[in-house]
Amino acid sequence: MTASETTTTADLIVEGATLDGATVDVVVRDGRIAALGPGAAGGVTAPERIAAAGGLITPPFTEPHSHPDKALSRRSIGPLGLPARLTERPALMQRQRDLKATFTRDEVAGRAGAFLRLAASQGVGTVAGQADIDTVTGLTSFEGVMDAREAHADLVELRVTAFPQEGLVQDPGAYDLVAAALAAGAHRVGGWPNNERSFEDQLTHLDQVFELAERFGVGIDINVDYFTDPTERLLEPLAERTVAHGMQGLVNANHVGALETYPDDDARRVIAKVAEAGIVVTVCPSNLGGSYPYRGVSRANELLAAGVTVAAGTGNLQDNWEPFGNLDPMDTARMAWHAFPLSDEDDRGVATAWQLVTGHAARAAGVPYGELRAGGRADFTVLAATTLTDALRNEPGPRRLVRGGRVVAGRAGELWTAPAPAGTR
Known part of the structure; x- marks a missing residue:
């Protein structure tokens, strides 16, 4: 693998997550966070991508x-x-x-x-x-x-x-x-x-x-x-x-x-x-x-x-x-x-x-609380909620746990549905 390939490929990318009120991308390579910040995933490819759509990202x-x-x-x-x-x-x-x-x-x-x-x-x-x-x-x-x-x-x-x-x-x-x-x-x-x-x-x-x-x-x-x-x-x-x-x-x-x-x-x-x-x-x-x-x-x-x-x-x-x-x-x-x-x-x-x-x-x-930072171990959770209040409301949506740079567990998003009365929007 060439030097240019090393910088443009990754194992996992999280796009458009919310961290401390800012929208960031997270690039994961070899079990660690290779890059983190606005637009950090630009020009980078990975076999697995999470489209966070503004969802919160947090240490597990x-x-x-x-x-x-x-x-x-x-x-x-x-x-x-x-x-x-x-x-x-x-x-x-x-x-x-x-x-x-x-x-x-x-x-x-x-x-x-x-x-x-x-x-x-x-x-x-x-x-x-x-x-x-x-x-x-x-x-x-x-x-x-x-x-x-x-x-x-x-x-x-x-x-x-x-x-x-x-x-x-x-x-x-x-x-x-x-x-x-x-x-x-x-x-x-x-x-x-x-x-x-x-x-x-x-x-x-x-x-x-x-x-x-x-x-x-x-x-x-x-x-x-x-x-x-x-x-x-x-x-x-x-x-x-x-x-x-x-x-x-x-x-x-x-x-x-x-x-x-x-x-x-x-x-x-x-x-x-x-x-x-x-x-x-x-x-x-x-x-x-x-x-x-x-x-x-x-x-x-x-x-x-x-x-x-x-x-x-x-x-x-x-x-x-x-x-x-x-x-x-x-x-x-x-x-x-x-x-x-x-x-x-x-x-x-x-x-x-x-x-x-x-x-x-x-x-x-009795364990340290991890900080999401470039160079740190890629352990984090991605939620569907975009704010803390929405997170505590616990509305339907996917949740993923990443440990060591791999998505290891999570839950699928489901919608609450009911037929709308005729003539309503």
């Missing part, structure tokens, strides 16, 4: 909180003869134990793989996923998720958290299982300290999570103060331990619903400590229902105002806890716009909602 979305080992397992509740309609937490917990006791490595890998393919079709390039590790499922769920991760590495980057759902104190043996998962490649250590039986055991759980994080040199992805219950008070000791262990910026806290119920003075004190500790808070807007007490969306606006990075994720998907979900970041962002609420911020609220599933979500997952 990030799903910051999910459970791929449990995803799509709800369909097994009936065949296993488990109770179908439950709302109270103890009964839901027992049904989850009964479900995961039947999990096999291959079955988990199959469901987790379908979960990752769904994520990719929505333009998600990185998923932070927790895998249960306890004496009920052992390492089965973790190993199945890791198998799915390897099989789908070209589609999605899956960051796996070793998650002791049943506790570390009340589930003897879980600590060693979590350590084994971390030794086998888990990216972060998780926890749910509120699930322990006493406050002293809850603090021990926290301490063991930090001990494991330091031992294996990993970050922390912890579920804390799950419910809108004012007696749940572990966010503050989490922040204090984060500073004491020098782990600022390395801790993601999920749910944090109890913060909603604190007296305002207590909430301000705790939020200031969370900000000092550099803890990212990830909430799930769909958690406004489905269990009692509901899990809420924390004090998201107050956290944001204090400088805390707040992300929004899916949480559970078609499993014991949640019958719905489609992993679409635009649905998550729109629900957050309503739930926080961000509506009083007008257009700024839409931009904030977008950040919850892009840059902020990447921080929550």
